[in-house]
Amino acid sequence: NAGVMQNPRHLVRRRGQEARLRCSPMKGHSHVYWYRQLPEEGLKFMVYLQKENIIDESGMPKERFSAEFPKEGPSILRIQQVVRGDSAAYFCASSPLGNTEAFFGQGTRLTVV
Amino acid sequence: DQQVKQNSPSLSVQEGRISILNCDYTNSMFDYFLWYKKYPAEGPTFLISISSIKDKNEDGRFTVFLNKSAKHLSLHIVPSQPGDSAVYFCAALYNQGGKLIFGQGTELSVKP
Numbered sequence: 001n002a003g004v005m006q007n008p009r010h011l012v013r014r015r016g017q018e019a020r021l022r023c024s025p026m027k028g029h030s031h032v033y034w035y036r037q038l039p040e041e042g043l044k045f046m047v048y049l050q051k052e053n054i055i056d057e058s059g060m061p062k063e064r065f066s067a068e069f070p071k072e073g074p075s076i077l078r079i080q081q082v083v084r085g086d087s088a089a090y091f092c093a094s095s096p097l098g099n100t101e102a103f104f105g106q107g108t109r110l111t112v113v
Numbered sequence: 114d115q116q117v118k119q120n121s122p123s124l125s126v127q128e129g130r131i132s133i134l135n136c137d138y139t140n141s142m143f144d145y146f147l148w149y150k151k152y153p154a155e156g157p158t159f160l161i162s163i164s165s166i167k168d169k170n171e172d173g174r175f176t177v178f179l180n181k182s183a184k185h186l187s188l189h190i191v192p193s194q195p196g197d198s199a200v201y202f203c204a205a206l207y208n209q210g211g212k213l214i215f216g217q218g219t220e221l222s223v224k225p
Contacts, residue, residue, distance in 0.1 A: 004156070033212060042119075042202060043157070045212040056212055091156050093213075100145050100206060102213060104156035 002027070004094050004105035005074075012111045013082045021077040021108045025094030031055075032075045033102055034067060037089045049075060082112045116140045117205050119216035126223050132190040134219050136203030139184065143205040147213065148177060148188045151200045160201075161188070193223045 005024040013019050025032050031050055035043040048056040049069035060067065064082075069075040079086055089109050093102035118137045126132045136146075144165040149157035163170040163177045163186070170177050176189045190197055200220045204213040 006156075035213075035215075042215040042217040043213075045214065048212050059212070093156075101147065101159050101162060103159065104149075106154075106156045109154075 004029075004092055004103055006090075006092050006105035006108050008108060009106060010109050010111070012113060014113055015083060016081050019079040019082050019086070019110055019112075021079075021090050021092075021110070023075040023077070023092030023094075023105060025075070025092075026096075026103055029094035029096050029103075031095045031097065031102075032069050033093045033095075034075075034077050035091045035093065037091065037107075039088070043091060046077070079110075082110075084112050086110060087112045115217075116143075117203055117214050117216040119201075119203055119219050121219050122217070123220045123222070126193045126221065128195055128223055128225050129192045132188075132193045132197065132221055132223065134188040134190075134201050134203075134221065136186050136188075136216055137184060138186075138205055140205070140207060140214075141184065142207040143214075145206040146177070146179060146186050147204045147206070148175075149202045149204060149215075150197075151202060151218070157202060190221075193221075195223050195225050197221060198223050 033048050034046040037043045045059040047067045064080045066078045089107045091107045093104045095102045147162040148160040151157045161172050161175045179186045200218045202218045203216040
């Protein structure tokens with residue numbers, strides 16, 4: 001059973017470009033979470049999704065950030081018009097219905113130059 | 114507002130001895146706590162968890178203790194091994210299956 005798969009592992013974008021981060025949850029997991037880790041900080045919750053639904057987006061910045069988890073395909077975290085402050089490691093986690101233990105992917109390291 | 118705090122950024126322990134990592138929280142509504150281990154350039158890996166209705170949970174070399182009145186939990190690793198060297202994150206839930214609230218992490222170094 002493959003783990004949570006994130007791609008790309010590393011992503012470099014110039015200021016003003018768009019970044020798309022992908023996450024395929026573990027097989028059988030219907031809940032996806034996105035977290036961000038800024039340098040020298042812990043992981044901060046961004047958004048919690050189930051298939052085709054956003055359950056909790058209280059950690060998402062109000063502008064430029066969006067997330068989706070379509071019926072088919074991976075979950076996507078999209079950052080429009082990236083700025084240097086968006087440089088961070090972005091982690092996706094998944095869990096099966098009702099399970100408290102979320103399993104994390106390897107992360108995508110976004111660098112904005 | 115840091116609801117989950119790990120006040121020690123780093124800890125160094127000799128191989129074979131006990132490692133004790135501490136975590137404090139402020140929200141009494143948290144009902145589930147987890148510890149994750151993280152190596153550089155990798156995602157966090159689940160270690161052990163505890164429900165708020167318990168005060169201890171043990172899994173091999175790892176034991177988590179919960180003191181609800183003090184809003185404090187700790188992770189004990191006995192005996193510590195060099196392969197345990199990593200960053201350890203404490204996390205809390207107040208709606209099972211919902212978002213995790215993480216502490217800042219403690220970097221454990223186990224010296225041979």
